[in-house]
Amino acid sequence: MPDDDVLSAEVFDEVFARVAEAPHTNELFDQVLGPFPAGVEPFSLVPRTGLDRVLAELRLGPGEHLVDLCCGRGGIGLWFASAFIVADAADTALPADTADAVVCIDSLQFVPDKNALLREVARVLRPGGRVVITTWERRGSEPADLPASYAIADAGALAEAAGLQVLLREERDDWQEQEQAFYQRVIAEDGDNAEPALHLLAQEGRDLLPHAASVRRLLLAARR
Numbered sequence: 001m002p003d004d005d006v007l008s009a010e011v012f013d014e015v016f017a018r019v020a021e022a023p024h025t026n027e028l029f030d031q032v033l034g035p036f037p038a039g040v041e042p043f044s045l046v047p048r049t050g051l052d053r054v055l056a057e058l059r060l061g062p063g064e065h066l067v068d069l070c071c072g073r074g075g076i077g078l079w080f081a082s083a084f085i086v087a088d089a090a091d092t093a094l095p096a097d098t099a100d101a102v103v104c105i106d107s108l109q110f111v112p113d114k115n116a117l118l119r120e121v122a123r124v125l126r127p128g129g130r131v132v133i134t135t136w137e138r139r140g141s142e143p144a145d146l147p148a149s150y151a152i153a154d155a156g157a158l159a160e161a162a163g164l165q166v167l168l169r170e171e172r173d174d175w176q177e178q179e180q181a182f183y184q185r186v187i188a189e190d191g192d193n194a195e196p197a198l199h200l201l202a203q204e205g206r207d208l209l210p211h212a213a214s215v216r217r218l219l220l221a222a223r224r
Contacts, residue, residue, distance in 0.1 A: 022197035029055035044106035061091040064100035070107030090116040102131040125224040168221035176217040
């Protein structure tokens, strides 16, 4: 992905449009990180087992209200629930105290104001409501050449500063291993005739794989 200072809705729209028109790239997601239910077509790097865990941690009941922040192409959230409002993740304009659960998959690291996003999570959640977040954290002090998307030092501390109570914080080495396998696969299949989406992911892998030892994969659950 581009650096944080050039990220915009238009950039993500272009990326997701490329993925939507990339059947082979979607097959690789399914082969390496899946299999996923029909229609999900994720663009995150959380494997199917990880998404099953996220869904379990949300503890949604029939008829409850789920907010999917930074939903990407929407497939994961549509799998989890059936109704959405599209808005700024840090200022959704949703009524306060109404969401039973919030999910944010592999997106917190891209949001310029992470504190604002988490405060918005706390605002829209009803008392006792849960949020589940997947992201990356850097290990120790930040190396000078670490990509900006790996800048989070302590996601739990950010959540607590927003008024959330951390319930679960898990480092998921297994997810990171599958992520690395996915990047290695798309790099191996990259070339002049590769789908634009696959080429983009291969370049992302070349940029991020050298820093794999400097970051940890994180599953975070908290409640208001």
